[in-house]
Amino acid sequence: MSVPAPATASAGHLRRLLALTRKEVLQIARDPSALLIAFVLPLVLLVLYANAVSLDAKEVRIGVVLESDGAAAHELAAAFAATRYFSVTPARDRREVVPSLLAGELRGFVVIPQDFARRLASPSGPLVQVVTDGSQPNTASFVAGYAQGVVSGWLAARGDTAPPVASFEPRYWFNPELESRRFLVPGAIAIIMAMIGTLLTALVVAREWERGTMEAIMSTPASALEILVAKLVPYFVLGLVATFVCALLSIAVFDVPLRGSWLALGTLSAAFLVPALGQGLLISAASRNQFVAAQLALLSGFLPAFLLSGALFEIDSMPAPIRAITLVVAARYFVASLQSVFLAGDVWSQFLPNMLAMLAIGLVFFALASLRTRKTLD
Amino acid sequence: MNTRLRAQIVKELLSFLRDPKSRMVLVGPPLVQLLVFSFAATLEVRNVDIAVLDQDAGRASHELLARIEAASFVRQLVPVHSTTGLADLLNRREVLVAVHVPADFSRNVAAGRPAVAQLLVDGRRANSGQIAAAYLGTIVAGLDGRLETAGTDASSAIAVRHWFNPNLVYQWFIVPGLAAILAMLAALLVTGLSIAREREMGTFDQLLVSPASPLEIVVGKIVPALVIGTVLALLMVAAGVFLFRVPFSGSLPLLLLSLVVFILSVVGVGLMVSSICRTQQQAILGVFAVGVPVILISGFATPVENMPYALQLLAEANPLKHFLVIVQGTFLKALPPGEVFANLWPMAVIAAITLSSAVVIVQGRLQ
Numbered sequence: 001m002s003v004p005a006p007a008t009a010s011a012g013h014l015r016r017l018l019a020l021t022r023k024e025v026l027q028i029a030r031d032p033s034a035l036l037i038a039f040v041l042p043l044v045l046l047v048l049y050a051n052a053v054s055l056d057a058k059e060v061r062i063g064v065v066l067e068s069d070g071a072a073a074h075e076l077a078a079a080f081a082a083t084r085y086f087s088v089t090p091a092r093d094r095r096e097v098v099p100s101l102l103a104g105e106l107r108g109f110v111v112i113p114q115d116f117a118r119r120l121a122s123p124s125g126p127l128v129q130v131v132t133d134g135s136q137p138n139t140a141s142f143v144a145g146y147a148q149g150v151v152s153g154w155l156a157a158r159g160d161t162a163p164p165v166a167s168f169e170p171r172y173w174f175n176p177e178l179e180s181r182r183f184l185v186p187g188a189i190a191i192i193m194a195m196i197g198t199l200l201t202a203l204v205v206a207r208e209w210e211r212g213t214m215e216a217i218m219s220t221p222a223s224a225l226e227i228l229v230a231k232l233v234p235y236f237v238l239g240l241v242a243t244f245v246c247a248l249l250s251i252a253v254f255d256v257p258l259r260g261s262w263l264a265l266g267t268l269s270a271a272f273l274v275p276a277l278g279q280g281l282l283i284s285a286a287s288r289n290q291f292v293a294a295q296l297a298l299l300s301g302f303l304p305a306f307l308l309s310g311a312l313f314e315i316d317s318m319p320a321p322i323r324a325i326t327l328v329v330a331a332r333y334f335v336a337s338l339q340s341v342f343l344a345g346d347v348w349s350q351f352l353p354n355m356l357a358m359l360a361i362g363l364v365f366f367a368l369a370s371l372r373t374r375k376t377l378d
Numbered sequence: 379m380n381t382r383l384r385a386q387i388v389k390e391l392l393s394f395l396r397d398p399k400s401r402m403v404l405v406g407p408p409l410v411q412l413l414v415f416s417f418a419a420t421l422e423v424r425n426v427d428i429a430v431l432d433q434d435a436g437r438a439s440h441e442l443l444a445r446i447e448a449a450s451f452v453r454q455l456v457p458v459h460s461t462t463g464l465a466d467l468l469n470r471r472e473v474l475v476a477v478h479v480p481a482d483f484s485r486n487v488a489a490g491r492p493a494v495a496q497l498l499v500d501g502r503r504a505n506s507g508q509i510a511a512a513y514l515g516t517i518v519a520g521l522d523g524r525l526e527t528a529g530t531d532a533s534s535a536i537a538v539r540h541w542f543n544p545n546l547v548y549q550w551f552i553v554p555g556l557a558a559i560l561a562m563l564a565a566l567l568v569t570g571l572s573i574a575r576e577r578e579m580g581t582f583d584q585l586l587v588s589p590a591s592p593l594e595i596v597v598g599k600i601v602p603a604l605v606i607g608t609v610l611a612l613l614m615v616a617a618g619v620f621l622f623r624v625p626f627s628g629s630l631p632l633l634l635l636s637l638v639v640f641i642l643s644v645v646g647v648g649l650m651v652s653s654i655c656r657t658q659q660q661a662i663l664g665v666f667a668v669g670v671p672v673i674l675i676s677g678f679a680t681p682v683e684n685m686p687y688a689l690q691l692l693a694e695a696n697p698l699k700h701f702l703v704i705v706q707g708t709f710l711k712a713l714p715p716g717e718v719f720a721n722l723w724p725m726a727v728i729a730a731i732t733l734s735s736a737v738v739i740v741q742g743r744l745q
Contacts, residue, residue: 031657031659031660036663036667040667041663041666041667041670044667044671045670045671045674048671048674048675048689049674051685051686051689052674052675052680052685052689053674053679053680058684059683060683061683101541102707102711102713102714102717103717103720104703104707107683110536125537126535126536126537127535127536128535128536128537129536129537129538129539130536130537130538130539131538131539131540131541132538132539132540132541133540133541133542134540134541134542134543134544134546134710135542135543135550135551135706135707135709135710135711136551136681137421137422137540137543137546137547137548137550137551138421138548138551138681139681140540140543140546141546144536144538144540145512147536147538148535148536148538151535151536152535155535164518164519164520164521165486165487165490165491165492165493165521166438166442166483166486166487166493166494166495166518166519166521167492167493167494167495167515167518167519168477168494168495168496168497168511168514168515168518169494169495169496169497170497170498170499170511170515171496171497171498171499172499172501172504172507173468173498173499173500173501174500174501174502175501175502175504176501178501178504178508179504180504180505182501182504183501183502183503183504183505195666199662199663199666203659203662203663204659207657207658207659287399289397289399289400290571290658290659290662291394291400291567291571291575291658291662292397292399292400294567294571294662294665295404295407295564295567296407298563298567298666299407299408299411300407302666302670303411303415307415307418307419308414308415308418312419312679313418313419313420313421314420314421314423314503314505314506316424316425316426316427316453316474316506317420317421317422317423317424317425317506318417318418318420319417321417322414322417322418325414326418336471339502339503340469340471340502343501343502344469344502347469347470349466349469349470350469350470350471
């Protein structure tokens, strides 16, 4: 085909682009594993994430060792048994509960000592002892905190303590029911998207390199840019569709409200797909081998999205060097925005800087990837 | 050892270790990840920014804000001058909590009347928010000096001791678990790719005509993955002990035995995935489809006992769940042999099931 230049050059571009995109779409459609990861896996993950990952500790199993036989001691033991935060195993001797603590069957125990009545009458030291399983630090501080709550509640009910004069009236905005699912599910969507974008692109492009078909495509009149764009467009669309499926599911099944607009959700997702796909492209250009690409995508895509994005662990609580690393994790900006768009509404003053950050990270990835691709073709 | 089998194993090991990039990604990144993620994965609350709207500016409010600012979990107070300013900072996630002190706060405290300040918490980060709110509640409750005289002080009513980890260092919990997970992912990926790669490259047919028996072929795939996974896990356990200074109080031989059984059970899963898949891409995605749920319901990120009952049952079939108990217990709790075996035999059953299913499936492919 001879193209008599400028007038039809753009038409040629478009045709080549369409043809390449069509090839890519066919390839996806022929191998159902890509669809599996784009649709089935997100569903499974969302279901698991919404149910398995729960920060709402309920009925933590503890032992209550009643060494005293006084009425007050029995009352306090009953107070522990009555709270819904604990599921209590009664005991008379601490030696009964220590093996269970070792085995992880109990997460802590409360000792109501022999001289409880005397301690209550003349308060000088602590009333009861609380031992926790420190090997699970989060549960341990939960046990300590709620044991404290039970004891002070019981003391207040006896009239032994005056309520403090000054207090806070806490109000939880955006999530008054304090359901962890409501902020974990938006985080899960970000993780899924990071996975689809990065892992899938990394694999697909790495496969072309590994099989040597990349060189074949490179030798066609299509420019490197056209090839890459055509490769990414179907995955971009796939990623967007997967986000909408996840969002629908979160709203319909997991009872997460969407207080912002679909437009904002779509714009944010599109902005996030740029760095996610760019990262995949860079990984494949650097590795050119599916095993290496998969391992790199896992380690630099999935795990950071899981652990460094703020989806589960608070970024502010991390040490400064790690906080600095999270600045280049695109998922971080996406998670924060997603939680807002679901729970708070359209906070464009937050979204715009976040989208800029994601696009900037994406541009760097694309620049590095194209640099890497060009260099090796010379 | 049988020479055919040995040749097979050497070939498998070489297929991963020959390529410098493969070698690098097997060992380097997991160690870096261990370093980064173990610092990142914390549910403690630190460096909190708090917006403050002080409409009182009295003695008590100054005292309150000074105490909050001095608290170790607070990074800075951000003063604002209107409720819209508060709302704006909260909306944009600039602050985790906002304190609104009303005009009559100091007067009420001085008069001994209930004085209530508002605490607005970002529910998008409800977990950290709740912890911060609890800290702040203790600070505000300590504001007036009357408490000591009125009976028992509630905050000193209990003496808390955290066994195994007295200062609740989160890394002591994270590092052993992360080591197990990273080793598992590597072993899964190595086996997941093994057969799928041969099929994609067409070399599987050559295996069929080779004199090796199906069992030899399967063992030839299992041993390298076992070696890679175990060595990697041991490297990371060593990093945990020497780099992170996590106390190692249990028995190393028992841990090693459990590790081998754990990796075997994972390898069985990887082989099953691999023999079902036609291409490496499918195998990798398959490994992922298996690996991520396994991590989620292992109790690594959040405790198994918080999960619904059905998932708790499912977790019993998860080798990682059992291995986490062993590895975390061996590090911190000097887990007695009885407890190790209580978690070892479920893994052994899982390993027997996954490995024998893998052998059956691979044999089916070889027919």
